[in-house]
Amino acid sequence: MLKNSKAFSGFSANDIPRAKDFYARTLGLEVSESHGILILHLAGGNNVIIYPKPNHVPATFTVLNFPVENVDLAVDELTKRGVRFEQYSLPDLKTDGKGIMRGNGPTIAWFRDPAGNILSVIEGAGAI
Numbered sequence: 001m002l003k004n005s006k007a008f009s010g011f012s013a014n015d016i017p018r019a020k021d022f023y024a025r026t027l028g029l030e031v032s033e034s035h036g037i038l039i040l041h042l043a044g045g046n047n048v049i050i051y052p053k054p055n056h057v058p059a060t061f062t063v064l065n066f067p068v069e070n071v072d073l074a075v076d077e078l079t080k081r082g083v084r085f086e087q088y089s090l091p092d093l094k095t096d097g098k099g100i101m102r103g104n105g106p107t108i109a110w111f112r113d114p115a116g117n118i119l120s121v122i123e124g125a126g127a128i
Contacts, residue, residue, distance in 0.1 A: 012051055016037075
């Protein structure tokens with residue numbers, strides 16, 4: 001029944017104008033807005049929605065992954081744009097000084113949007 005449905009994902013934010021600025025200006029994504037809902041227009045024709053939620057609680061897991069050819073270069077560029085990368089020092093999850101996890105699965109770095117949701121840049125188009 002849903003096999004041919006063009007499904008999309010979504011998550012919440014507590015400040016849609018601030019989210020719009022971050023996703024459009026900081027990350028450089030194409031965005032639009034409809035009925036107060038932010039729409040991220042991603043490569044390949046995929047869309048993700050960000051909907052307003054006054055009692056928003058940030059996700060404690062990665063809600064959106066951006067495959068890139070080189071995580072180091074992506075981290076450097078995003079850092080210049082004001083993005084701060086998460087630092088982890090857990091037994092199974094350790095990042096280096098730049099916030100990049102290496103050698104334990106795909107090379108990946110996590111950061112947060114203005115609402116506190118976790119995003120990542122992950123190395124390689126075949127990362128999934």
